[in-house]
Amino acid sequence: VTATSARPRVVILGGGFAGLAAARRLGERHQVTLVDRGADFEFLPSLHELVSRCKKPRSLRLDRERLVSRQGHVFRQAEVAAIDRERREVHTADGGVLPYEALIVALGSARSTHAAPGAAEHAVALRSVAEGVAIGDRLKQLVDDGGRRAVTIVGGGFTGVEVLGEVLRRYRKRRGLTVRLVHPHARLLAEQPAAVHHALRRVIDDCDVELLLDESVAAVEPGAVRLVSGRWMRSELTIWTAGGSPSPLLAAAGLAPAGEWAPVRRTLQSRACPEIFVVGDSAELRHPLAKQSYHASAMGRRAASNAARLLAGRELRKLAPPPQRLLITFGHLSGFYVDDDVVLEGAALCLAREALFQVGMAELDRGRGEAGRRRLRRRLRDAMRLRSWPGALRSVVPFPFGRAPRDRYDLPALPRVLEWRRDDGGAAAAAAGALGTSARTVRELGERGPRALRLLRPRQLDGVPPELANGG
Numbered sequence: 189v190t191a192t193s194a195r196p197r198v199v200i201l202g203g204g205f206a207g208l209a210a211a212r213r214l215g216e217r218h219q220v221t222l223v224d225r226g227a228d229f230e231f232l233p234s235l236h237e238l239v240s241r242c243k244k245p246r247s248l249r250l251d252r253e254r255l256v257s258r259q260g261h262v263f264r265q266a267e268v269a270a271i272d273r274e275r276r277e278v279h280t281a282d283g284g285v286l287p288y289e290a291l292i293v294a295l296g297s298a299r300s301t302h303a304a305p306g307a308a309e310h311a312v313a314l315r316s317v318a319e320g321v322a323i324g325d326r327l328k329q330l331v332d333d334g335g336r337r338a339v340t341i342v343g344g345g346f347t348g349v350e351v352l353g354e355v356l357r358r359y360r361k362r363r364g365l366t367v368r369l370v371h372p373h374a375r376l377l378a379e380q381p382a383a384v385h386h387a388l389r390r391v392i393d394d395c396d397v398e399l400l401l402d403e404s405v406a407a408v409e410p411g412a413v414r415l416v417s418g419r420w421m422r423s424e425l426t427i428w429t430a431g432g433s434p435s436p437l438l439a440a441a442g443l444a445p446a447g448e449w450a451p452v453r454r455t456l457q458s459r460a461c462p463e464i465f466v467v468g469d470s471a472e473l474r475h476p477l478a479k480q481s482y483h484a485s486a487m488g489r490r491a492a493s494n495a496a497r498l499l500a501g502r503e504l505r506k507l508a509p510p511p512q513r514l515l516i517t518f519g520h521l522s523g524f525y526v527d528d529d530v531v532l533e534g535a536a537l538c539l540a541r542e543a544l545f546q547v548g549m550a551e552l553d554r555g556r557g558e559a560g561r562r563r564l565r566r567r568l569r570d571a572m573r574l575r576s577w578p579g580a581l582r583s584v585v586p587f588p589f590g591r592a593p594r595d596r597y598d599l600p601a602l603p604r605v606l607e608w609r610r611d612d613g614g615a616a617a618a619a620a621g622a623l624g625t626s627a628r629t630v631r632e633l634g635e636r637g638p639r640a641l642r643l644l645r646p647r648q649l650d651g652v653p654p655e656l657a658n659g660g
């Protein structure tokens with residue numbers, strides 16, 4: 189590809205949340221090419237719903253060519269093979285060369301390289317729609333075959349917990365199916381408040397799941413799993429959910445040390461090379477952000493604006509990360525909302541998660557005209573399929589769609605507060621209430637010192653506890 193006009197060339201590597209957000213932000217003043225190995229964008233945060241076969245694969249996919257060309261940009265489906273920083277070129281595996289004036293690297297994360305021996309061959313990962321479909325099909329086949337079968341989920345982070353929830357959502361009443369989860373920490377979702385672990389534990393015990401905490405997998409064998417403690421267990425299906433690793437391209441291009449994420453400034457410029465921006469899961473800020481889709485999108489937007497500013501010789505702006513709010517579903521059996529102020533639990537939160545998915549997809553796929561409306565209607569129709577309804581909804585709709593509740597998880601449950609998170613002795617939360625912001629913002633202001641709070645107008649400080657307002 190050669191430059192065909194005076195428009196500066198911006199190349200975006202990876203068309204996930206970060207890459208697509210960057211492409212949307214850049215306008216016609218730039219000649220933009222987005223490269224990805226896959227033809228379709230895949231909505232990774234909802235992959236777990238393929239395990240219960242509640243979501244259809246087509247609901248989670250969007251055609252990249254359509255999304256990118258709608259912005260007036262070029263989509264190139266190819267495997268990125270190398271970044272030549274000296275010549276400012278990207279090389280693709282099919283022999284293509286893409287020169288750039290600014291480069292945005294949004295390659296996400298790759299399959300974990302820390303998996304136990306045998307995991308690559310005998311366990312399945314959940315990182316793509318195809319893998320989600322394969323897990324859902326295998327699970328159904330095991331259950332339909334009857335007899336005694338065991339499923340092992342490795343990892344009790346977000347993906348492991350959500351996968352377990354989906355298995356239980358569909359198969360918790362099936363006899364003969366042993367479900368277990370192996371997790372190396374004492375608590376599920378170890379970085380979240382303990383209240384979430386305890387609430388999950390109650391559901392898990394109720395559903396007869398074998399939870400192996402403080403335990404790790406030493407090796408995966410055909411039809412079996414061996415633990416570090418020496419225990420050997422049959423496992424007809426082993427699902428590996430633990431961790432992701434940086435793309436090897438980052439180190440090969442000198443953007444990161446081997447096996448590490450690429451260090452970036454708050455402008456999202458690579459610390460190794462100012463005309464290269466690294467965003468999304470691939471990037472590591474000095475105060476690292478959780479590897480989540482909303483952070484990836486925010487980084488993509490900021491990097492695109494900064495690339496345009498850099499090319500125009502203007503000053504770059506720093507990323508202001510959105511506040512962290514988590515919505516975790518446990519297969520419609522339960523759901524959790526966590527922010528700096530509160531932890532909520534309740535199956536009704538699963539509907540909020542579905543709404544977020546629908547809004548997220550509609551925002552990416554702002555289809556115009558009849559074709560756009562048709563795609564939206566199809567996604568909504570897929571969401572309304574009976575199988576994907578929460579049990580609680582199906583137990584209140586009339587015959588023939590209704591179903592008698594099977595257990596307490598098929599009864600409506602409104603969210604309840606599990607915990608108020610007033611960890612600064614209540615001061616930050618009280619100040620947040622007075623200022624109309626979150627406790628995190630107040631704590632961050634506090635960390636920046638009393639001067640930050642002094643910048644607030646006196647009226648805004650009304651009601652802020654004196655120990656904070658005075659810089660305490």
Ligand SMILES: Cc1cc2nc3c(=O)[nH]c(=O)nc-3n(C[C@H](O)[C@H](O)[C@H](O)COP(=O)(O)OP(=O)(O)OC[C@H]3O[C@@H](n4cnc5c(N)ncnc54)[C@H](O)[C@@H]3O)c2cc1C
Nearest residue numbers: 202204205206225232233268295296468469479480481484
């Ligand atoms: C199972 C699962 C569940 C998740 N759940 C949640 C959740 O509930 N909430 C949440 O906020 N986040 C969730 N995440 C995390 C979220 O999906 C990621 O943070 C987000 O996708 C990161 O966006 P990204 O653009 O950096 O990378 P990605 O979305 O991974 O996109 C990277 C793109 O780069 C392409 N690529 C990589 N290497 C090459 C190459 N060499 N050549 C060509 N193309 C290449 C890939 O094909 C991919 O399209 C989940 C992730 C997974 C896997």
